Amino acid sequence: MATTQTGSSATAPEQLPHHKVKIKKPGQRSCNEKDAKGKFCGGHLKRWSYTSDIVEQACGDVEKAWGPNAEVYRCEHCKTLYLPNPEEAGGLNVAGPGQTSVFGLTLPPKEK
Numbered sequence: 001m002a003t004t005q006t007g008s009s010a011t012a013p014e015q016l017p018h019h020k021v022k023i024k025k026p027g028q029r030s031c032n033e034k035d036a037k038g039k040f041c042g043g044h045l046k047r048w049s050y051t052s053d054i055v056e057q058a059c060g061d062v063e064k065a066w067g068p069n070a071e072v073y074r075c076e077h078c079k080t081l082y083l084p085n086p087e088e089a090g091g092l093n094v095a096g097p098g099q100t101s102v103f104g105l106t107l108p109p110k111e112k
């Protein structure tokens with residue numbers, strides 16, 4: 001089995017024996033996996049219910065590694081698995097968490 005590791009990725013998730021695993025970028029909705037010709041896959045990332053997936057239950061990798069209730073996305077095209085980005089809390093808030101209102105507050109200037 002020939003795998004090419006570029007080593008450029010800052011966050012390399014733990015790989016499973018039968019699945020390629022990547023970390024989703026914040027807001028990412030399509031697969032950025034490249035095929036052998038260097039073309040982006042572009043498949044949609046969908047929340048994957050692996051506990052109700054017959055094929056996956058025969059394999060069992062995902063549940064063994066992450067438990068029965070992990071938030072996992074899968075490319076509908078190349079089946080690469082994507083874990084939610086830790087910076088993207090919740091996954092439902094598209095605008096992004098932590099919108100701090102400064103209205104009525106006096107913030108001290110940040111200087112180093």
Ligand SMILES: [Zn+2]
Pocket residue numbers: 031032033041042043075076077078079080
């Ligand atoms: Zn893909």
